[in-house]
Amino acid sequence: MENIIFIAPPATGKSTQSKMLVEKYHYNYISTGKLLRKEVSDNKPLAKDIKKMIDTGNLVSDEIVTKLLEVKLKKINGPFVLDGYPRNISQAKNLELILKKLNLNIGHIIYIDIKYDEAIKRVKGRLICPQCNKVYNIHNNVMKPKHDNICDECLIKLIVRPDDNEEAYKKRYNIFVNETKPLLEYYHKQGLLSIVEDSFYPDEAFSKIEKIIL
Numbered sequence: 621m622e623n624i625i626f627i628a629p630p631a632t633g634k635s636t637q638s639k640m641l642v643e644k645y646h647y648n649y650i651s652t653g654k655l656l657r658k659e660v661s662d663n664k665p666l667a668k669d670i671k672k673m674i675d676t677g678n679l680v681s682d683e684i685v686t687k688l689l690e691v692k693l694k695k696i697n698g699p700f701v702l703d704g705y706p707r708n709i710s711q712a713k714n715l716e717l718i719l720k721k722l723n724l725n726i727g728h729i730i731y732i733d734i735k736y737d738e739a740i741k742r743v744k745g746r747l748i749c750p751q752c753n754k755v756y757n758i759h760n761n762v763m764k765p766k767h768d769n770i771c772d773e774c775l776i777k778l779i780v781r782p783d784d785n786e787e788a789y790k791k792r793y794n795i796f797v798n799e800t801k802p803l804l805e806y807y808h809k810q811g812l813l814s815i816v817e818d819s820f821y822p823d824e825a826f827s828k829i830e831k832i833i834l
């Protein structure tokens with residue numbers, strides 16, 4: 621199996637697809653968002669710097685993200701799926717340096733595409749568990765909680781994320797699309813990019829991904 625990088629607008633089934641890859645093909649799942657949160661929650665050396673950036677409303681610097689990513693990549697064995705990074709060409713170049721150092725490479729860049737109308741429908745149906753962060757969707761039979769508004773695992777009440785409203789989503793979507801356009805061109809030129817149309821049914825999108833990676 622080759623290493624994969626997922627790039628996808630918010631509200632796609634990217635994390636579901638990652639989970640399926642982990643379960644079926646034993647990929648290592650690396651999310652830079654998770655790495656940052658873990659650094660803070662475990663009070664590791666960079667926690668203070670990360671918290672300061674977040675508290676002042678700044679994005680966490682590339683320097684910190686790449687440092688954490690390098691540490692993580694050194695630790696894993698076998699193929700990985702990377703989620704949340706890179707978001708721009710400068711990060712893509714940082715990643716290339718790290719991978720070269722560790723003698724690793726990128727097999728596939730997979731862009732999971734979603735139409736705006738479809739995305740907004742999902743956003744409006746989305747509920748998350750405040751404890752385990754599992755994402756549910758009331759508009760999707762596969763992703764519905766077993767009992768209305770209750771997490772299957774934690775048995776506590778699900779919540780709507782404060783930024784899951786149309787205004788906020790539209791803003792995030794547009795920022796994402798503008799930001800990643802040059803990045804997609806960059807990977808397309810290298811022959812690494814595949815585009816998968818997301819589906820409301822995770823299995824459908826997953827079989828398209830399997831066609832690319834197998």
Ligand SMILES: [Zn+2]
Nearest residue numbers: 749752771774
């Ligand atoms: Zn839960």
